[in-house]
Amino acid sequence: MNKDIERARERIEALSEEIEAHNYRYYVIDDPVISDARYDQMIRELEKLEKQYPSLASPYSPTQRVGGRPREGFATVRHLSPMMSLANAFDEGELRDFDRRVRQALLDEHVRYVVEPKIDGLAVSLFYENGLFSRGATRGDGETGEDISENLKTIRSVPLRLRRMVPALEVRGEAYMSKDSFAKLNEAREETGEPLFANPRNAAAGTLRQLDPRITASRGLNLFVYGIGYNEGVDPSDHSEVLKLLKELGFRVNEFHLFDNMDEVIKFCLDWKSRRFDLPYAVDGLVIKVSSLGQQQRLGATMKSPRWAIAYKFPPEQAVTTVKNIFVRVGRTGALTPTAEMEPVRVAGTTVSRATLHNEDNIREKDIRIGDRVLIQKAGDIIPEVIAVLPDERKGNEKVWSMPSECPSCGSRVVRAEGEAAVRCTNMACPAKLWEGLIHFSSRNTMDITGLGPAVLAQILAGGLIHDPADLYSLRYEDLVALERMGPKSVQNLLGAVEASKKNSLSRLIFALGIRHVGERAAKILAERYESLEILMGAKEEDLIAIPEIGPKIASSIVSFFAQEQNVQVIDKLVKAGVNTRAEKKGSGSGMLAGKVFVLTGALENFSRQEAQEIVERLGGKVSSSASRSTDYVVAGDKPGSKYDKALALGIPILDEKGFREITGMD
Ligand code: IVH
Numbered sequence: 001m002n003k004d005i006e007r008a009r010e011r012i013e014a015l016s017e018e019i020e021a022h023n024y025r026y027y028v029i030d031d032p033v034i035s036d037a038r039y040d041q042m043i044r045e046l047e048k049l050e051k052q053y054p055s056l057a058s059p060y061s062p063t064q065r066v067g068g069r070p071r072e073g074f075a076t077v078r079h080l081s082p083m084m085s086l087a088n089a090f091d092e093g094e095l096r097d098f099d100r101r102v103r104q105a106l107l108d109e110h111v112r113y114v115v116e117p118k119i120d121g122l123a124v125s126l127f128y129e130n131g132l133f134s135r136g137a138t139r140g141d142g143e144t145g146e147d148i149s150e151n152l153k154t155i156r157s158v159p160l161r162l163r164r165m166v167p168a169l170e171v172r173g174e175a176y177m178s179k180d181s182f183a184k185l186n187e188a189r190e191e192t193g194e195p196l197f198a199n200p201r202n203a204a205a206g207t208l209r210q211l212d213p214r215i216t217a218s219r220g221l222n223l224f225v226y227g228i229g230y231n232e233g234v235d236p237s238d239h240s241e242v243l244k245l246l247k248e249l250g251f252r253v254n255e256f257h258l259f260d261n262m263d264e265v266i267k268f269c270l271d272w273k274s275r276r277f278d279l280p281y282a283v284d285g286l287v288i289k290v291s292s293l294g295q296q297q298r299l300g301a302t303m304k305s306p307r308w309a310i311a312y313k314f315p316p317e318q319a320v321t322t323v324k325n326i327f328v329r330v331g332r333t334g335a336l337t338p339t340a341e342m343e344p345v346r347v348a349g350t351t352v353s354r355a356t357l358h359n360e361d362n363i364r365e366k367d368i369r370i371g372d373r374v375l376i377q378k379a380g381d382i383i384p385e386v387i388a389v390l391p392d393e394r395k396g397n398e399k400v401w402s403m404p405s406e407c408p409s410c411g412s413r414v415v416r417a418e419g420e421a422a423v424r425c426t427n428m429a430c431p432a433k434l435w436e437g438l439i440h441f442s443s444r445n446t447m448d449i450t451g452l453g454p455a456v457l458a459q460i461l462a463g464g465l466i467h468d469p470a471d472l473y474s475l476r477y478e479d480l481v482a483l484e485r486m487g488p489k490s491v492q493n494l495l496g497a498v499e500a501s502k503k504n505s506l507s508r509l510i511f512a513l514g515i516r517h518v519g520e521r522a523a524k525i526l527a528e529r530y531e532s533l534e535i536l537m538g539a540k541e542e543d544l545i546a547i548p549e550i551g552p553k554i555a556s557s558i559v560s561f562f563a564q565e566q567n568v569q570v571i572d573k574l575v576k577a578g579v580n581t582r583a584e585k586k587g588s589g590s591g592m593l594a595g596k597v598f599v600l601t602g603a604l605e606n607f608s609r610q611e612a613q614e615i616v617e618r619l620g621g622k623v624s625s626s627a628s629r630s631t632d633y634v635v636a637g638d639k640p641g642s643k644y645d646k647a648l649a650l651g652i653p654i655l656d657e658k659g660f661r662e663i664t665g666m667d
Pocket residue numbers: 083084085086087116117118119120121122123124173174226227287305306309
């Protein structure tokens with residue numbers, strides 16, 4: 001046997017295995033560890049080898065499939081026609097190859113192309129029956145996706161009713177998170193110690209797969225629609241007509257450009273490249289599509305992608321610069337975040353002079369020193385980060401950095417809790433913590449006090465008007481109107497917002513308190529479980545751990561938060577000011593399933609996951625996403641997941657669909 005073939009076989013095997021492992025991380029658990037560019041590179045290397053040695057190409061190679069599989073938790077939806085992916089072109093030459101292939105297949109007919117931005121989000125399908133939104137799904141593995149109708153409905157730009165009646169229509173588009181929302185979400189997650197999303201695409205995917213649509217709604221997703229998957233009753237002949245039609249029907253359609261030939265397309269692509277950084281969302285390329293639908297049909301598709309379209313991918317933007325210094329920022333929870341101050345450098349459309357270094361472990365692992373030359377990149381074109389040091393460029397005078405043992409803001413001792421990456425300031429009255437805490441307390445997803453921007457807050461703090469969040473409720477008109485740039489109208493608006501915030505739900509208040517590890521979801525779960533903040537304050541650690549989804553870390557953090565006298569005083573002041581601390585009445589106490597906790601797994605024949613959940617809740621029960629000792633019933637449909645095994649192990653009663661109908665009184 002030829003040595004080259006043997007070497008190729010080994011490489012193909014290694015690549016296939018590695019790509020499959022990355023597929024799993026990317027599609028199944030939303031936690032990729034390599035860049036898309038690196039992934040593409042591996043796929044291309046594999047494709048090349050398989051082309052060179054066709055006898056080594058296996059039908060199970062990762063190049064032969066679209067990838068991924070639906071995750072447990074949502075009902076599955078079979079797509080009416082497969083949702084494919086796009087082949088990529090990385091340079092002008094590859095665009096010309098594409099054009100050549102297209103024209104050859106069409107026997108040199110004239111071809112016009114439509115060019116659209118390629119949004120870096122998540123492909124979704126939306127189905128309308130008689131002009132009404134009936135169902136929405138993720139792409140999944142291309143054949144079957146997940147039913148995420150409820151979550152898609154939270155996106156305001158998704159029309160629930162078309163502007164014109166169409167008997168049946170399936171549209172496809174890209175759901176995404178704006179750069180701004182992505183940055184805010186990650187900032188909040190860093191503070192509460194939750195894992196960060198690597199880029200807006202993952203953040204959008206994670207958000208659309210939230211089992212609770214209220215969380216989806218709060219995270220600012222949006223959607224651009226770019227094509228039709230199935231239709232009855234409309235008859236466009238050209239892709240540019242499709243896009244116009246979609247606009248008329250009420251969908252959000254991105255800019256698109258029609259060109260007469262590939263030369264024009266290429267000129268446009270090269271010119272457009274730098275424009276992407278001006279957009280409020282991440283764009284990772286441009287999509288070039290043959291415009292005539294007749295021609296599209298004749299070109300057809302390969303196993304994975306249509307032959308009539310290609311994605312022109314932009315190279316990832318990286319730059320090399322020098323670390324001038326490393327300083328520390330103190331966050332709301334007292335976490336000290338080391339930040340690199342760098343020689344300003346242009347990357348992904350802006351000048352960057354700072355990059356977060358996350359924590360001391362990251363600095364140690366990458367061995368980042370003051371004076372180092374470093375490679376930087378923006379995560380999802382947004383947040384600058386140091387990817388690696390260039391050790392060959394070291395001169396010998398670089399300085400190793402270490403975490404200060406005192407808080408840079410107030411000089412108090414800092415500690416690093418076991419199992420945590422962050423070092424925190426221990427002083428409850430630390431001014432840096434107070435500042436960040438107030439920003440968090442008043443932000444949109446917590447108490448929503450508009451008009452309390454950083455400039456106003458800085459003046460309020462400097463004037464000694466407030467010392468904790470509860471003091472916001474004793475701000476007076478005279479004090480505020482004396483501040484710079486605060487006219488009577490802004491003062492009235494601010495006081496109005498403060499007043500209105502007293503009526504907020506208990507879950508908002510719990511989230512606003514800034515208890516470590518208690519994010520939006522945990523706050524909601526707590527507010528559903530406890531009738532009031534006062535009752536929650538008395539909860540014991542073991543009571544809290546017994547609640548599904550509240551783990552020991554959260555439980556212990558809650559107990560120690562309420563054990564601190566200063567926090568209790570703040571809460572007392574909030575109560576005296578009239579801030580609502582009671583949970584909404586759910587009218588569920590008397591339902592036939594009152595107090596019962598259900599876990600749903602697998603697909604039911606007659607109900608979607610959402611419907612089953614609504615039925616349980618209407619009858620006063622609760623649905624939890626994981627089985628534990630406090631679960632009363634596990635409802636198992638077709639292809640149940642690991643929750644089923646857990647239920648068996650814990651001896652929890654398991655209901656099939658018939659059993660579910662009986663217990664809910666539907667039979
Ligand atoms: S057309 C056969 N147009 O890119 C697929 N896709 O691998 C036809 N994408 O996740 C797709 N913007 O959702 C098309 N303007 C656009 C797009 C777009 C983003 C996504 C698509 C899919 C990936 C293709």
